[in-house]
Amino acid sequence: MSNVGWRIKVGHDKYRVIFAKLFRSKEKDAAMREELFLTYVRDLYGHHDGEEREVFPAMIKVPEFRETCYELEMEHRAMKMLAVELSELGYDHKTWVYRLAPLYAIHNIHWDKEEKFLIPFSPEHFTNDQIEALGEKFDAVVARYNAMSLQDFKAEHLKPQQK
Numbered sequence: 811m812s813n814v815g816w817r818i819k820v821g822h823d824k825y826r827v828i829f830a831k832l833f834r835s836k837e838k839d840a841a842m843r844e845e846l847f848l849t850y851v852r853d854l855y856g857h858h859d860g861e862e863r864e865v866f867p868a869m870i871k872v873p874e875f876r877e878t879c880y881e882l883e884m885e886h887r888a889m890k891m892l893a894v895e896l897s898e899l900g901y902d903h904k905t906w907v908y909r910l911a912p913l914y915a916i917h918n919i920h921w922d923k924e925e926k927f928l929i930p931f932s933p934e935h936f937t938n939d940q941i942e943a944l945g946e947k948f949d950a951v952v953a954r955y956n957a958m959s960l961q962d963f964k965a966e967h968l969k970p971q972q973k
């Protein structure tokens with residue numbers, strides 16, 4: 811099924827599981843943290859890009875969704891800033907796991923909004939065919955990110971922040 815709302819929910823549920831593992835990780839688990847975190851961030855960047863390229867432009871045309879879309883885009887931006895900070899801190903840093911908390915807090919607010927608006931994906935505004943086609947396009951963007959190696963992804967998307 812390519813229903814765009816359900817494709818997005820599958821991504822969110824995957825991240826929920828990864829966060830549960832990361833929150834239990836310790837400083838000695840730095841290598842596992844790094845691999846799991848980068849795997850999550852690569853998928854997340856694809857997920858955000860898929861939403862911003864394919865889903866939000868369709869939603870923004872519907873006046874009642876417009877404000878929510880702008881909020882969702884700004885939340886993506888905030889999550890990316892926190893993800894970059896976590897990738898630069900050092901995976902064995904004693905505060906690493908605590909710095910996950912604000913990222914997770916934004917995720918929770920964001921997931922609630924998206925799952926409220928995107929899972930039903932408005933049958934009153936879109937046909938089933940449009941909802942399925944958006945799901946396929948969204949999946950294709952996520953797949954492009956996941957086809958990159960973690961090292962290539964890191965070099966291209968997690969460049970050190972300019973101070």
Ligand SMILES: [Fe+2]
Nearest residue numbers: 818857861924
């Ligand atoms: Fe999402």
Ligand SMILES: [Fe+2]
Nearest residue numbers: 858861882924
């Ligand atoms: Fe999102």
